[in-house]
Amino acid sequence: xxxxxxxxxxxxxxxxxxxxxxxxxxxxxxxxxxxxxxxxxxxxxxxxxxxxxxxxxxxxxxxxxxxxxxxxxxxxxxxxxxxxxxxxxxxxxxxxxxxxxxxxxxxxxxxxxxxxxxx
Amino acid sequence: xxxxxxxxxxxxxxxxxxxxxxxxxxxxxxxxxxxxxxxxxxxxxxxxxxxxxxxxxxxxxxxxxxxxxxxxxxxxxxxxxxxxxxxxxxxxxxxxxxxxxxxxxxxxxxxx
Numbered sequence: 303x304x305x306x307x308x309x310x311x312x313x314x315x316x317x318x319x320x321x322x323x324x325x326x327x328x329x330x331x332x333x334x335x336x337x338x339x340x341x342x343x344x345x346x347x348x349x350x351x352x353x354x355x356x357x358x359x360x361x362x363x364x365x366x367x368x369x370x371x372x373x374x375x376x377x378x379x380x381x382x383x384x385x386x387x388x389x390x391x392x393x394x395x396x397x398x399x400x401x402x403x404x405x406x407x408x409x410x411x412x413x414x415x416x417x418x419x420x421x
Numbered sequence: 422x423x424x425x426x427x428x429x430x431x432x433x434x435x436x437x438x439x440x441x442x443x444x445x446x447x448x449x450x451x452x453x454x455x456x457x458x459x460x461x462x463x464x465x466x467x468x469x470x471x472x473x474x475x476x477x478x479x480x481x482x483x484x485x486x487x488x489x490x491x492x493x494x495x496x497x498x499x500x501x502x503x504x505x506x507x508x509x510x511x512x513x514x515x516x517x518x519x520x521x522x523x524x525x526x527x528x529x530x531x532x533x
Contacts, residue, residue, distance in 0.1 A: 337520060347459075347467070347510055347524045361519045397466055405455045405514040406473055407522045411466040 304328040306412035313418045314388050321384040322415045324398030331379035332356040335401035338383045342394045388419045425525035432531040438499040441528045443511030451492035455514035458496045462507045506532040
């Protein structure tokens with residue numbers, strides 16, 4: 303069974319750094335793209351970026367380029383989303399997703415990590 | 422502003438059928454048969470309901486069906502049940518952005 307298990311909820315202050323994780327299991331982690339999707343409170347779904355763990359090819363949405371860093375560790379089958387300096391506007395639920403082969407898009411979702419940034 | 426346009430809300434009574442539309446352009450919905458639909462209950466992660474316009478993953482009820490005409494894709498839910506009340510998002514492959522998929526803004530389905 304394919305599973306994406308994300309790290310737990312975080313409460314941070316503005317200006318702090320953060321790295322959240324997503325561990326894949328039940329499939330070959332290095333041969334599927336992993337993506338990160340943001341959902342702000344009461345809002346819709348937004349692509350942040352994607353990474354291919356096999357070679358760490360990473361592509362960011364224009365809105366998130368330079369704002370976050372996406373990485374992956376093949377040895378632990380984990381993907382990461384990192385901020386160097388959080389803002390209150392980063393408060394949101396963050397989902398990692400697996401992209402099915404080809405052009406179909408997302409076939410599995412992690413359970414989500416809630417990030418709250420407040421002074 | 423989302424790249425794909427969905428109605429903000431739809432509603433129906435138990436047992437009825439409803440359809441949610443998802444309108445894009447010739448750069449996404451109109452040119453590719455890679456439209457997916459996701460169901461999201463409050464506080465839960467989205468769940469894949471339809472992929473590649475009209476295919477259902479294993480475990481999804483056959484009350485859910487998808488179709489496409491021109492630049493508009495549709496999700497139809499027949500025999501509405503209380504458990505269908507949720508937010509629904511469409512997503513399409515696109516040649517215009519990175520990553521190469523765009524979401525709709527979401528539709529709140531209320532079962533009356």
